[in-house]
Amino acid sequence: MKNQRIVAIGILCLVLSLTGCTTTTYDLAIQNVRLFDSKNKTVHENRTVLINADTIAAIVDATDSYSAKETINGDNRLMTPGLIDTHTHLMQNYTSSGHSAPKTITEDKSDLARGLMTRMYLAHGVTTIIDMGQPEAWIDVTLNWQQHPSPEYPNLFICGGSIVSDASYRQPQHHIEVMNPEDGRKKVREYAKKGLKHMKLYRKLEKPDFEAMVDEAKKHDITINTHTDNNVMTIDEAMDMGVRNFEHFFTVTPSILDYDEHWKAMNAAYGIQMSPSIDEFAAHMTFFFSYIKEHPEFETKLMALFDRMAAKGATLSTALNVLASAAGRTDFFTSFEYFPIRRTPMVSYSAAQQKQLNEAFDYMMLYVKKAHDKGVQLRVGTDCRYGGKAMLHELLLFHEAGISMEDILQIATRNGYEAMNLQADYGSIEVGKKADMLLFEKNPFDTPENLLSNKTIIKGGKVFSLKKSLAYSLQDILVDQGPKKGLTWFKKEKESERYEPLNADELEKVVHTFSGDGRIDEAQTVLRLFQQHFPERKVSMDENILTNGTYALINKKEYDKAIEFYEFAAAYSSEATKNGSLAVLIKMLEEGIPKAKEYVETIKTDEKYVIDENEINSVGYLLLRLDKPLEAIAFFELNVKLFPESWNVYDSLGEGYMSVGQKKSAIKNYRKSIALNPENNYGKAQLKKLIAQ
Template sequence: MFSIVRYAVVLLLLSGCISQPQQANSSLLDESLLLHNIQLVDVEAGKLVQNKMVLIEQGKITAVLPATERSKYKNMQQLDGQSQYLIPALWDMHVHFEGRNLVEDNALLLPVYLAYGITAVRDSAGNLAPTVLEWRSEIAAGKRLGPRIFTAGQKFEGIDSLWDGDLEIGNQQDLLAGMEKLKQMQVDFIKITENTLQPELYLDTIREARRQGFLVSSHIPVGATIKQLAEAGLSSIEHASYLLRLGFADEAEIAAAVRNGTMTNADAYAHYKQGFDQHLAIYGYQMLARQQVAVTPTLIGGRQLAYLAETDHSKDQFLQYLTADFTDNYQWRIGRMAGETEAQTAERQQQYQLIAKQLPYLEQAGVLLLAGSDSAALNTYVYPAQALHDELELFQQAGLTPAQILRTATINGATFMGVQADYGSIAANKQADLLLLPANPLQDINAVRTIDTLIYGGKVYNRQALDKLLQQAAERKAELTLKRGRS
């Protein structure tokens, strides 16, 4: 029964594109879909493959076939790709679901991810862990519409950290108890940040998480070097801004001075603002590649802040999906930047450009790059879902090729999570999480902004169906606004 519902949806959503055979073998009709007349994008090779068809059964790709064999499948339900570009759907490898008062506000955005072609997100922790775990199971069970969720649950921090919802630890015993709690939650990876967590315990947390078989993603504390973290087993560095430290010959001395208390964190941050050596940094990136440490650059957040003063966000289309309670949080960073001088803004912009410039060097060094938006209520004008498209455009401006960029948002994410056998490219036995794009993403990555069709969870969503998801999100936002008496 379930399978009939699946492709019955196809027939309702697609007008004219799908052809139903006259006398169909019913089991084939119900279970299978042949996608033909496509230009298949091989993301791993970074090239187009012509004259192929994709056979999808029960939500999985069961074969990639030569187009010449189409007559063999004439009794099967077919979808004409109209010569469009077929790519694996996108993964956003750094998002946050946060805000104790924003559960419904975040929930309404889950289908919006699908409308933007994003079928998997890596939640890098927030203060809604139990809710996110529920969403993860509901989505996996087909009871809620949204992207597949990989979550860190709660992140590790030191005592009295700045952030809400952390697992605060002050010693080994806390660390082990925290690991136990996260294991109970069945988190998909471990996240660590550096606000108050002490360097030694920070390194111990990485080692312990790896010992227990988890991937570990993290910021970089000033009291430890990037090499120390890499050698402790770090799996991914979040935010390329930290990597600039690799361009300083005295990184180890600074870290030691912070650790033994002869230098403050603030002085260390100030030190890292001048004297960056690109050659030294490249040498550091080669070390990261050798140690198999991935990097999620998250450029868009820094970019939005650096150009905040000169950008009018008041008419941004995406605001139709965000409640005022959600965007209220934007004021936190805006307020912190309020007194910034022109010189400070210029410095912020230069810093942003220097960080962006590192991407081609990282790619050349062989570092696994992950596309992640860092979208979160607390991250000003980093809009959920849309920010991933923005991030990819920034990767292109930074000098990565469209093929390299496409990998960061597809196969690289799956590879990082260790699920590349099931996701991330168009091949037999992988999930049929697919997008049809009218324009060639290997020429311009902005092609991902225009999605004609999404295939996900055994269902086909044409443009009309995707627009319907967006419209429902806007309506839901309006309902919440009315209910709360806000404007």
């Protein structure tokens, strides 16, 4: 009987094998995990997730049998979907602003650029990022990244440029102007043809252009995201057009009060001035929440706005860690702009004002909680360099505001993916979804600080692993401890197995970072290391690095060091086009006004130098701020000589003469400006004031 049973089983196995009915072998199994359900905000115990290629193939009970090529023991740890940052800028991996970003991402630097995304986001559990504005010259490269995701990098979805209306002043590279509503529609169609599924409409987009672009985007199934805080458009107006995604929690304030009226009133209430630094701007945005709390009529309007946003399914990104940094309320400092490199905010408040700022931050977080409780869909958008770390600290800020861990994890995952219309593939751990997941070493439900704990990161069905960068770690040591200790650290750690081998592109990037910040000692320290370890390569710098580093020192009135830095950087940017205005300024600082005037004549026809009316004007006003009025007048006079048909150059020269009390010369130039532009109302007001004196 026993032998017959064995024979029968053998025949059954043969039949099953002949008919192709074999046991599935999965590529990866993550066994025995506590699975966070981001839809229902519940945790399922004792689950095993089975993965084939980059997709979740099955989810079974931990006691079920399976076959897998690789198995990870989850050890009853918490598993969540990968996090999403819905507001990033790839430029922030490079520099402080669109003015200083590289014009293109060249093929030889593509791995460096994409690798920065990995180190700043994926290494911290952010598996998807949305770029909310980049130079259009980058689009072909970054769209290729979007269309070809890899386990080595975060998923990237791009919006193209940040769209603004036509303006007379110079725009950053990532701000793209549209001339009129039809031009806006054309831009939407252009992006749709390229394959973009997201767009960013920025705060300086006028209502007719805005409305036309939203209407056109609907025809092409493009998700619109918008930043409305300049009293040009309100959240309500944008929602009436069908927009649902809004950027930055602080942008709710101008939708309930008029900045033109209340900005000055708010400044007066707290004894603060207009924002001289980007960090004080962030603090100003925080102060507004105290101002609202102290005016019940505005608080009532704010609560009503939250109700309307919830009713219409609006989502709101946060950027809380940037405001927390300005207020000193987070352990990880971030800012909207990276330069100057710093670890603490650039704010200059009295002790009493700091206390008021702290109270304002508490009120803001109170309103964050109220918005959440009313049903406004919050999502994380860090809008800063090092967004991965910033996001984790932002989640801790949610906890401090009283939001539950279940809700925090939903905000960090499902809310963001749904807002970006990516929920078909991401945002929850379900069969058929992409296998982007986090396995926490310590459970955040036990202690919120465990959000910062180590994680096993599954990206595209692969276990993610990354050693530290020797070059970027050296950069941090130099910032915190200086060149001498930095060199000592480097000699000790350069052969350590904890770090990847020294990478030439990364080390050159560190040279650029310090150079762009005007940190000549640190830049030269890293440059010497580069030359020592990569003697066959030459470091090159572009115009932006030369310009930004020099201006960083001039703004600090470190003129001798600015001259030294300019000469240092110019030696490594010989092929780059030079900023003619800056070159003349350096000559003026070094040898005086007469020599600078002679120098202009030698470079004005040199194709290597760009001489721009607006740049010259900007230098003039910079010199006025630096208490150098005679030098400022020299620049304004230069502009008149080079651009005699421009009304604005005479207006500026008039202001320069006013600053030194030369009334007749000021009147003469204001009259010339008004003759060229009868609509120059500012010039008319200044002229009236001068004549009345």
